[in-house]
Amino acid sequence: xxxxxxxxxxxxxxxxxxxxxxxxxxxxxxxxxxxxxxxxxxxxxxxxxxxxxxxxxxxxxxxxxxxxxxxxxxxxxxxxxxxxxxxxxxxxxxxxxxxxxxxxxxxxxxxxxxxxxxxxxxxxxxxxxxxxxxxxxxxxxxxxxxxxxxxxxxxxxxxxxxxxxxxxxxxxxxxxxxxxxxxxxxxxxxxxxxxxxxxxxxxxxxxxxxxxxxxxxxxxxxxxxxxxxxxxxxxxxxxxxxxxxxxxxxxxxxxxxxxxxxxxxxxxxxxxxxxxxxxxxxxxxxxxxxxxxxxxxxxxxxxxxxxxxxxxxxxxxxxxxxxxxxxxxxxxxxxxxxxxxxxxxxxxxxxxxxxxxxxxxxxxxxxxxxxxxxxxxxxxxxxxxxxxxxxxxxxxxxxxxxxxxxxxxxxxxxxxxxxxxxxxxxxxxxxxxxxxxxxxxxxxxxxxxxxxxxxxxxxxxxxxx
Amino acid sequence: xxxxxxxxxxxxxxxxxxxxxxxxxxxxxxxxxxxxxxxxxxxxxxxxxxxxxxxxxxxxxxxxxxxxxxxxxxxxxxxxxxxxxxxxxxxxxxxxxxxxxxxxxxxxxxxxxxxxxxxxxxxxxxxxxxxxxxxxxxxxxxxxxxxxxxxxxxxxxxxxxxxxxxxxxxxxxxxxxxxxxxxxxxxxxxxxxx
Numbered sequence: 001x002x003x004x005x006x007x008x009x010x011x012x013x014x015x016x017x018x019x020x021x022x023x024x025x026x027x028x029x030x031x032x033x034x035x036x037x038x039x040x041x042x043x044x045x046x047x048x049x050x051x052x053x054x055x056x057x058x059x060x061x062x063x064x065x066x067x068x069x070x071x072x073x074x075x076x077x078x079x080x081x082x083x084x085x086x087x088x089x090x091x092x093x094x095x096x097x098x099x100x101x102x103x104x105x106x107x108x109x110x111x112x113x114x115x116x117x118x119x120x121x122x123x124x125x126x127x128x129x130x131x132x133x134x135x136x137x138x139x140x141x142x143x144x145x146x147x148x149x150x151x152x153x154x155x156x157x158x159x160x161x162x163x164x165x166x167x168x169x170x171x172x173x174x175x176x177x178x179x180x181x182x183x184x185x186x187x188x189x190x191x192x193x194x195x196x197x198x199x200x201x202x203x204x205x206x207x208x209x210x211x212x213x214x215x216x217x218x219x220x221x222x223x224x225x226x227x228x229x230x231x232x233x234x235x236x237x238x239x240x241x242x243x244x245x246x247x248x249x250x251x252x253x254x255x256x257x258x259x260x261x262x263x264x265x266x267x268x269x270x271x272x273x274x275x276x277x278x279x280x281x282x283x284x285x286x287x288x289x290x291x292x293x294x295x296x297x298x299x300x301x302x303x304x305x306x307x308x309x310x311x312x313x314x315x316x317x318x319x320x321x322x323x324x325x326x327x328x329x330x331x332x333x334x335x336x337x338x339x340x341x342x343x344x345x346x347x348x349x350x351x352x353x354x355x356x357x358x359x360x361x362x363x364x365x366x367x368x369x370x371x372x373x374x375x376x377x378x379x380x381x382x383x384x385x386x387x388x389x390x391x392x393x394x395x396x397x398x399x400x401x402x403x404x405x406x407x408x409x410x411x412x413x414x415x416x417x418x419x420x421x422x423x424x425x426x427x428x429x430x431x432x433x434x435x436x437x438x439x440x441x442x443x444x445x446x447x448x449x450x451x452x453x454x455x456x457x458x459x460x461x462x463x464x465x
Numbered sequence: 466x467x468x469x470x471x472x473x474x475x476x477x478x479x480x481x482x483x484x485x486x487x488x489x490x491x492x493x494x495x496x497x498x499x500x501x502x503x504x505x506x507x508x509x510x511x512x513x514x515x516x517x518x519x520x521x522x523x524x525x526x527x528x529x530x531x532x533x534x535x536x537x538x539x540x541x542x543x544x545x546x547x548x549x550x551x552x553x554x555x556x557x558x559x560x561x562x563x564x565x566x567x568x569x570x571x572x573x574x575x576x577x578x579x580x581x582x583x584x585x586x587x588x589x590x591x592x593x594x595x596x597x598x599x600x601x602x603x604x605x606x607x608x609x610x611x612x613x614x615x616x617x618x619x620x621x622x623x624x625x626x627x628x629x630x631x632x633x634x635x636x637x638x639x640x641x642x643x644x645x646x647x648x649x650x651x652x653x654x655x656x657x658x659x
Binding site for chain 2: 143
């Protein structure tokens with residue numbers, strides 16, 4: 001058996017089968033058990049090493065060949081696989097209580113396996129096409145509410161599709177640089193094509209206008225899932241480029257470019273969030289800020305750079321998951337997600353309201369919450385290089401903080417004597433409690449995720465470890 | 466003879482891509498798109514085996530078919546926004562500028578990619594007018610047409626530098642996926658209207 005068969009083709013086949021099933025409980029259970037199995041398999045099973053269990057020997061081969069090209073997953077990729085499928089398992093758990101088993105589970109599983117395939121394909125430039133197929137699959141996911149397609153979804157499709165030609169062309173130029181590394185004009189052209197491709201794919205400044213629109217238009221949980229998995233896979237794809245091409249790592253302006261774009265994203269995303277009146281749009285702005293922080297972490301340019309970026313992953317997954325879950329719960333009962341629509345809901349939906357505020361505060365970098373430790377590392381790294389830049393990032397975080405305060409004010413503006421209650425279901429309450437507890441635990445004990453991110457850098461052996 | 470045919474194909478490409486900008490009837494739009502894929506096939510077969518190039522033609526026509534069936538199912542004719550009427554002069558000017566800019570670019574692109582001028586210009590025209598199409602419309606059907614136009618222009622240029630079967634297959638999946646996405650969106654609109 002080959003590793004790509006286990007972590008790419010089996011999930012893809014299961015996604016196809018689950019699309020045909022009508023019973024949400026069967027779909028939910030089979031997908032959750034399967035993703036949990038894939039996570040444990042990634043954690044425990046070595047690749048390309050013979051394993052003997054009770055006299056039966058088997059080996060997971062790392063490659064599979066398709067149409068003359070290879071899909072390869074090595075032992076170094078196991079921690080990435082565990083992270084992705086483990087996170088997807090947690091994203092799937094609330095699906096049944098939100099009644100979104102279809103489309104989240106089958107399409108989500110298919111998108112995940114395609115994104116894993118994107119990181120496994122050789123030559124890896126073809127990943128752009130596989131990511132585009134995942135993007136196309138995400139349109140039915142976003143439009144599952146049968147609403148009229150609106151600007152955000154259409155713009156998302158356009159921008160993601162525009163990335164494909166740029167990245168594929170840059171691949172051709174990169175091959176040329178390999179043959180003639182001294183050609184500076186070619187290096188500049190490749191860098192421009194690659195930069196534009198990633199700008200569209202990662203929705204960096206100024207191509208991020210669709211993100212707040214998307215969260216406002218689509219189901220918040222489905223949008224949250226996509227806004228977690230797509231940027232994560234894209235950044236890993238980008239790191240793969242940096243890992244493979246020495247000349248790209250050696251471009252002198254790369255750290256400055258990453259810092260500038262990162263600062264612009266954190267600053268504009270944070271300031272925009274402070275002026276939003278829709279809770280979905282605020283979450284969209286927080287996603288922009290998060291991408292900005294990832295770029296800033298990678299721009300630090302020292303040995304800690306990759307580690308700080310990886311440290312951001314788990315809190316981001318947790319915060320976005322909780323935020324998207326609370327928005328979905330509120331959307332079911334509130335007339336809308338505008339601040340005036342949620343007034344007086346704080347006492348009727350206390351768990352959802354608390355979850356939303358705390359997830360927002362965590363992504364703003366509030367101490368003792370999960371988002372604080374990695375942000376502290378980014379602030380420290382930036383302040384060492386330039387204090388004004390660190391202040392800009394602080395302003396962006398303050399923008400997110402002020403949006404949390406505005407949401408809190410809206411939730412708590414209730415007349416005197418209004419009784420407390422809890423309209424969330426028991427499952428939703430338990431999920432939110434577990435999530436909130438994790439927010440505090442990861443804030444207080446960030447070292448608990450160390451085993452995960454100690455192994456992750458092995459995927460990129462050429463980057464500073 | 467081939468050179469003359471290349472120039473005729475270029476002329477046809479310019480006509481179809483510009484026609485798609487102004488077409489308001491979905492039947493005309495899909496007809497123009499189908500002819501455009503024929504031009505793409507001709508431009509690609511200049512440096513690919515005919516069997517491989519015909520994959521582009523078949524995929525393109527399948528995409529047209531999917532969109533056509535979706536349109537028939539959804540509405541059988543669509544109202545046009547006023548902006549198309551009012552902005553027609555601007556559209557003509559913008560298309561003219563794109564043609565001029567792509568011609569200038571293609572003069573340099575001939576050396577860069579190593580293709581003949583009409584093929585490079587044809588590819589760039591499709592990319593440019595596809596982008597213009599996307600800039601002018603927010604209607605989902607026209608957005609899909611714009612994206613397919615843009616991608617087909619890219620495919621003409623990319624075919625000269627990459628002939629991998631896997632890439633051809635993946636690009637075919639992307640083209641068909643775009644058409645299916647367009648069909649899905651059109652049907653969601655229809656269900657909403659009901």
